[in-house]
Amino acid sequence: MNKYYAGIFLFMVFIYAFYNREIYTEKADYGDFKLSEKALNGERLWLENNCNACHQLYGLGGYLGPDLTNVTSRPDKSDEYLKVMMISGIKSMPKFDFSPDQQDQILQFLKEVDRTGYYPTQNAVINYGGWVDYPQKVKNEK
Ligand code: HEC
Incomplete structure (x- = not known):
């Protein structure tokens, strides 16, 4: 037994x-997205400086500032503009003391996040079983 x-x-x-x-x-x-070395440094700065307390990625974060998921592909937001925003301090956006290298790293992080998809997405489809299909920019890149 x-x-x-x-x-x-x-x-x-x-x-x-x-x-x-x-x-x-x-x-x-x-998908198996991998951040480059530069973007990983940018992510570290993003985390260390609590950007997420005011900004959102994919809608998650604080709501004082705008969502930055796709900010780098907006035609009205040039790289220079985005970098200047990080160091100038405007309205409730604090002034940060980032070197040009650090600005590039954060920008690279935002660019690589941007490549992972769209937010908000209007074209998500909920399938039977609860899985959601949504448009991706780059799928399963190596
Ligand atoms: C205390 C809240 C706060 C924190 C912390 C903060 N931001 Fe912001 N940020 C804002 C606000 C509010 C705006 C909008 C400013 C405006 O246009 O009037 C903004 C705007 C921006 C913009 C321009 C976005 C656009 O669409 O024009 C960028 C880029 C940005 N922030 C990056 C960062 C980064 C990177 C960090 C962390 C290093 C950070 N922010 C931390 C509040 C914050």
């Missing part, structure tokens, strides 16, 4: 391990 239960137990452990492996190593649905 004990062997019988041990068999069931092992079977369940196997199912559990298999299920977890399938769920957590499946990349196809997410």
Whole structure:
């Protein structure tokens, strides 16, 4: 009898391990975007300076400033404009003391975030089962 239960137990452990492996190593649905070294430095500055307290990426963050998900592809926002915004301090946007290199890094971070998709997206489709398909700019790039 004990062997019988041990068999069931092992079977369940196997199912559990298999299920977890399938769920957590499946990349196809997410794409596998990788930030460049420069953008990673920009992300660090973004986090260290709490930009997210006022700005949002994909709608998540504080709401004092605008969402910056796609700001780098807006025709009215040049690279120079965006960099100047980071260091000049205007209205409730604080003045930051970033070197030109650091400005470039944050800009690169925002550019690479921008390439991951659109926010807000009007064209999301909710499928049976709850998965959502949405337009992506670059899918599964290596
Ligand atoms: C205390 C709140 C606050 C923090 C913190 C903050 N910002 Fe802002 N930011 C704003 C506001 C408000 C604006 C809009 C200013 C305006 O146009 O009047 C803005 C505007 C901007 C813009 C221009 C966006 C556009 O569409 O014109 C950029 C780029 C920007 N912020 C980047 C950053 C970065 C990078 C950081 C972190 C290093 C940061 N902000 C931290 C409040 C903040």
